[in-house]
Amino acid sequence: MNETVKPRLFRGLRDLLPQQMAARQWIIDTIRGVYELYGFAPLGTPAVEFLDVLSGSAGSDVQSSIFTVGNPDRDKDPGDEALGLRFDLTVPLARVVAQYSELPRPFRRYQVSQVWRADKPGPGRFREFTQFDIDSVGVDSWLADVEIIAAMCDTLSALKVGAYQVRFSSRKVLNLVLKFAQVPEELRVKVRVQTGPDSFDYKSVTRPATDVFRVLDKLDKAGLEKVRRELTRGYTDESGDEIPGLGLAAEQVDRIEKFLSIASPKRAEVLQQLYSTFSGVHGAREEIDAVAGMSEQLTELGYDDDRVVLDLSIARGLAYYTGPVFEARLLDAPQFGSVFGGGRYDELVTRFSGERIPATGASIGVDRLLAALLDLERIDSRKTPAKVLVCSIDSELGREYAAMAFELRRAGIPCELYLGSKGIGKQVKHGDALGIPIVLMYGSDERAKGTVTLKDMAAGRKVSDKLGKREEWIRQRPGQVEVPRDQLVQAVRRMLE
Amino acid sequence: MNETVKPRLFRGLRDLLPQQMAARQWIIDTIRGVYELYGFAPLGTPAVEFLDVLSGSAGSDVQSSIFTVGNPDRDKDPGDEALGLRFDLTVPLARVVAQYSELPRPFRRYQVSQVWRADKPGPGRFREFTQFDIDSVGVDSWLADVEIIAAMCDTLSALKVGAYQVRFSSRKVLNLVLKFAQVPEELRVKVRVQTGPDSFDYKSVTRPATDVFRVLDKLDKAGLEKVRRELTRGYTDESGDEIPGLGLAAEQVDRIEKFLSIASPKRAEVLQQLYSTFSGVHGAREEIDAVAGMSEQLTELGYDDDRVVLDLSIARGLAYYTGPVFEARLLDAPQFGSVFGGGRYDELVTRFSGERIPATGASIGVDRLLAALLDLERIDSRKTPAKVLVCSIDSELGREYAAMAFELRRAGIPCELYLGSKGIGKQVKHGDALGIPIVLMYGSDERAKGTVTLKDMAAGRKVSDKLGKREEWIRQRPGQVEVPRDQLVQAVRRMLE
Numbered sequence: 001m002n003e004t005v006k007p008r009l010f011r012g013l014r015d016l017l018p019q020q021m022a023a024r025q026w027i028i029d030t031i032r033g034v035y036e037l038y039g040f041a042p043l044g045t046p047a048v049e050f051l052d053v054l055s056g057s058a059g060s061d062v063q064s065s066i067f068t069v070g071n072p073d074r075d076k077d078p079g080d081e082a083l084g085l086r087f088d089l090t091v092p093l094a095r096v097v098a099q100y101s102e103l104p105r106p107f108r109r110y111q112v113s114q115v116w117r118a119d120k121p122g123p124g125r126f127r128e129f130t131q132f133d134i135d136s137v138g139v140d141s142w143l144a145d146v147e148i149i150a151a152m153c154d155t156l157s158a159l160k161v162g163a164y165q166v167r168f169s170s171r172k173v174l175n176l177v178l179k180f181a182q183v184p185e186e187l188r189v190k191v192r193v194q195t196g197p198d199s200f201d202y203k204s205v206t207r208p209a210t211d212v213f214r215v216l217d218k219l220d221k222a223g224l225e226k227v228r229r230e231l232t233r234g235y236t237d238e239s240g241d242e243i244p245g246l247g248l249a250a251e252q253v254d255r256i257e258k259f260l261s262i263a264s265p266k267r268a269e270v271l272q273q274l275y276s277t278f279s280g281v282h283g284a285r286e287e288i289d290a291v292a293g294m295s296e297q298l299t300e301l302g303y304d305d306d307r308v309v310l311d312l313s314i315a316r317g318l319a320y321y322t323g324p325v326f327e328a329r330l331l332d333a334p335q336f337g338s339v340f341g342g343g344r345y346d347e348l349v350t351r352f353s354g355e356r357i358p359a360t361g362a363s364i365g366v367d368r369l370l371a372a373l374l375d376l377e378r379i380d381s382r383k384t385p386a387k388v389l390v391c392s393i394d395s396e397l398g399r400e401y402a403a404m405a406f407e408l409r410r411a412g413i414p415c416e417l418y419l420g421s422k423g424i425g426k427q428v429k430h431g432d433a434l435g436i437p438i439v440l441m442y443g444s445d446e447r448a449k450g451t452v453t454l455k456d457m458a459a460g461r462k463v464s465d466k467l468g469k470r471e472e473w474i475r476q477r478p479g480q481v482e483v484p485r486d487q488l489v490q491a492v493r494r495m496l497e
Numbered sequence: 498m499n500e501t502v503k504p505r506l507f508r509g510l511r512d513l514l515p516q517q518m519a520a521r522q523w524i525i526d527t528i529r530g531v532y533e534l535y536g537f538a539p540l541g542t543p544a545v546e547f548l549d550v551l552s553g554s555a556g557s558d559v560q561s562s563i564f565t566v567g568n569p570d571r572d573k574d575p576g577d578e579a580l581g582l583r584f585d586l587t588v589p590l591a592r593v594v595a596q597y598s599e600l601p602r603p604f605r606r607y608q609v610s611q612v613w614r615a616d617k618p619g620p621g622r623f624r625e626f627t628q629f630d631i632d633s634v635g636v637d638s639w640l641a642d643v644e645i646i647a648a649m650c651d652t653l654s655a656l657k658v659g660a661y662q663v664r665f666s667s668r669k670v671l672n673l674v675l676k677f678a679q680v681p682e683e684l685r686v687k688v689r690v691q692t693g694p695d696s697f698d699y700k701s702v703t704r705p706a707t708d709v710f711r712v713l714d715k716l717d718k719a720g721l722e723k724v725r726r727e728l729t730r731g732y733t734d735e736s737g738d739e740i741p742g743l744g745l746a747a748e749q750v751d752r753i754e755k756f757l758s759i760a761s762p763k764r765a766e767v768l769q770q771l772y773s774t775f776s777g778v779h780g781a782r783e784e785i786d787a788v789a790g791m792s793e794q795l796t797e798l799g800y801d802d803d804r805v806v807l808d809l810s811i812a813r814g815l816a817y818y819t820g821p822v823f824e825a826r827l828l829d830a831p832q833f834g835s836v837f838g839g840g841r842y843d844e845l846v847t848r849f850s851g852e853r854i855p856a857t858g859a860s861i862g863v864d865r866l867l868a869a870l871l872d873l874e875r876i877d878s879r880k881t882p883a884k885v886l887v888c889s890i891d892s893e894l895g896r897e898y899a900a901m902a903f904e905l906r907r908a909g910i911p912c913e914l915y916l917g918s919k920g921i922g923k924q925v926k927h928g929d930a931l932g933i934p935i936v937l938m939y940g941s942d943e944r945a946k947g948t949v950t951l952k953d954m955a956a957g958r959k960v961s962d963k964l965g966k967r968e969e970w971i972r973q974r975p976g977q978v979e980v981p982r983d984q985l986v987q988a989v990r991r992m993l994e
Contacts, residue, residue, distance in 0.1 A: 016541030039883035039913030044513030068567035118569035386536035416536030
């Protein structure tokens with residue numbers, strides 16, 4: 001015999017054993033059901049793509065997150081192109097839209113697939129995970145964005161997550177704050193540069209106005225004071241690092257703060273504050289009108305303030321999005337953060353075809369949602385689909401056991417025929433450990449009488465808890481019924497009701 | 498603007514557009530439904546595994562089929578282990594069984610996942626494809642094998658593939674032929690070896706007795722005469738290659754041929770011929786009894802000769818299997834070959850734990866099945882789940898369109914709200930191209946009357962075919978009904994019945 005190989009997984013990867021897998025499957029089926037009601041159609045793309053398709057114009061942070069894949073054709077042609085595993089489902093969608101002219105426009109597609117990121121793993125941060133995306137491609141109308149928000153709500157309701165909140169904002173409204181605070185399109189920032197082991201110098205670099213948002217994104221973690229200083233002259237943090245300032249004047253930061261203070265649990269109030277704050281900003285009314293239109297449409301369709309909030313603090317990778325942005329949180333499990341997010345990105349296909357195709361969509365982190373629902377105990381996760389375990393008491397009766405199992409299956413009742421070689425006590429324990437609700441027992445006694453014994457495991461467990469001993473419980477046989485053999489299916493159906 | 502990237506895929510990979518993807522999803526859901534009735538529970542494993550886990554004891558042919566994956570942790574630790582993409586679902590199952598002691602025994606699991614093979618692609622041969630596996634782990638009883646065969650039949654029936662045939666045999670019965678023909682455990686074979694550009698020599702090598710099966714596997718392609726010569730003295734083929742012979746005597750080959758001639762569409766007759774042919778072989782009765790037991794059990798459960806055949810010619814990678822082997826073919830689409838195969842392999846986990854754990858299972862090639870069902874036109878494949886397209890005729894009525902779409906969705910009727918900017922003719926064409934059965938039209942006329950117009954696209958198409966012009970058809974409005982606005986849902990339900 002060869003040496004054995006240690007069974008193990010690479011860091012950041014994991015198996016989903018049946019209990020988690022069943023819960024994941026229920027989540028995916030539920031999401032799929034909602035998305036199909038909206039007319040989204042399924043798309044499948046391979047996990048492996050050309051590296052330039054994946055990374056093309058993406059930033060270097062994305063590029064370093066890609067798992068590379070060996071190209072087997074390089075044996076023959078060493079110059080053949082490099083491959084990688086997809087890191088999201090949006091890039092493959094963009095490629096597909098550019099590649100197949102026969103696709104309808106508008107194109108509504110969903111895709112649920114694994115994606116891979118070669119980032120450092122951590123608690124809840126995996127290197128392979130499942131995304132479930134919807135996107136409407138080829139639609140300018142903000143009705144498409146409303147539909148995405150509505151679909152997010154319907155999905156979370158269908159998943160029975162308890163209370164949730166979808167927050168939305170718009171990149172275009174956020175851009176108004178730059179006008180409002182008169183931030184120039186380009187900022188000159190002094191950055192400290194190391195010139196030797198102990199020497200340094202300052203260099204002036206150009207930053208885009210949107211860097212303001214990058215700084216504002218730190219509000220939660222760093223607090224208002226530090227953000228204020230980073231927007232103006234910069235500061236030196238606790239570890240001695242110099243944080244360069246963006247060079248804004250105090251009055252500019254005041255105006256940004258005025259914008260930041262716009263908040264209300266009522267969308268109509270947020271809109272009113274926006275109209276009044278930006279009353280002097282050219283073009284503001286039009287952008288706010290669009291958001292107001294979305295809000296009214298949402299109200300009309302029954303998506304009210306209790307679950308859809310207009311929250312100007314969400315930013316969601318602004319470099320990427322071009323219009324409305326959305327994200328959703330579970331109010332009973334806030335520690336899981338955003339489980340669902342998206343927005344409008346009108347430059348989707350440009351990288352492949354040069355054509356501008358508007359698109360809007362959202363992505364669910366299935367694994368994070370699974371973790372949250374398991375944590376909330378809001379999901380029925382079973383170790384087996386079987387509802388009945390047909391025990392094997394007497395090896396002479398093997399064919400009768402098989403006949404009973406198949407009778408149940410043909411009646412649509414999932415059933416495990418016990419095929420091991422253990423005694424009846426161990427068989428009942430096997431069923432109990434798997435959470436199978438009914439155990440079927442049939443021996444020479446039952447055979448003589450023309451009956452079958454059905455054990456209701458939940459009823460059995462209650463008595464067992466009282467007695468404290470499993471052995472007693474099996475002997476006492478609570479929750480047990482003996483039914484005529486020819487009434488097996490009806491009896492099981494009744495017990496499962 | 499940066500240069501555009503050409504949208505394209507690596508050789509041997511493909512996208513599944515909505516129509517194929519919907520069919521694939523139906524296949525997977527159907528198979529899952531059957532497997533869950535048998536009590537198989539879902540398992541998920543990552544696509545990326547350590548290379549030694551994947552390839553360990555596997556032959557070099559498997560090793561060269563593995564797509565390698567770059568290990569991102571090698572940046573820090575250049576000695577960190579190599580990674581690859583799984584090439585089947587059996588190796589991950591074996592790893593999981595060895596890794597998690599908490600799993601039940603017997604363990605019934607199903608897994609549907611992508612697998613990757615770096616082989617040369619060809620028509621119908623992809624480098625990424627989907628397998629759907631079931632396995633019963635930890636069971637010696639041949640009842641487990643019977644269940645796999647029954648599950649294969651039930652699956653093919655549920656998939657409505659038309660006539661099919663599951664063929665089974667047993668590695669152990671095949672081994673009897675070696676005894677019967679008195680083939681020694683080791684064969685000495687003379688092989689020609691190239692010693693220089695124009696010189697060669699002969700070398701004697703040892704081959705296992707099971708090499709006989711490797712040769713017998715060529716029967717279909719090479720024919721009896723060539724197989725006979727390869728089993729005896731060898732021959733030179735058309736291209737001048739020397740095919741070495743296994744060195745058997747003519748009488749030995751006669752006995753093998755006698756075995757090969759055992760065939761009948763009736764399992765009982767095959768068994769009878771086996772009993773009489775091997776009557777003098779020690780231990781034969783026991784092995785044949787086991788197969789006879791399987792056959793009787795199958796008959797008792799309703800799996801008769803019309804769909805389950807005992808066929809001694811199937812070999813199915815004998816190096817791997819240790820007991821019964823099975824495969825299934827679609828009789829209406831024989832060109833797709835075996836779409837479903839498996840067998841008993843009792844050395845599953847040995848490589849990881851040193852422990853012998855018996856197991857039996859089967860694997861469906863989902864892509865091959867999909868291709869066959871699409872070819873047979875036996876699968877309902879739609880480009881969208883939407884049953885209704887709500888057209889946008891008058892932009893003033895946008896909110897009413899949205900309200901109607903959401904009303905239908907909330908009634909469980911999948912619906913696309915048209916969000917593009919094309920005219921009504923193009924919108925109807927969009928719905929027609931997607932195969933949406935009902936188009937909803939609502940303009941100022943309908944609004945004034947409090948009605949909605951529903952167009953039955955199938956009825957429309959019939960008339961259109963007659964008229965030969967789509968324009969005519971739209972003008973004529975056949976298959977069109979006008980219903981009260983408040984009866985929208987009921988009317989759509991009636992039309993979809």
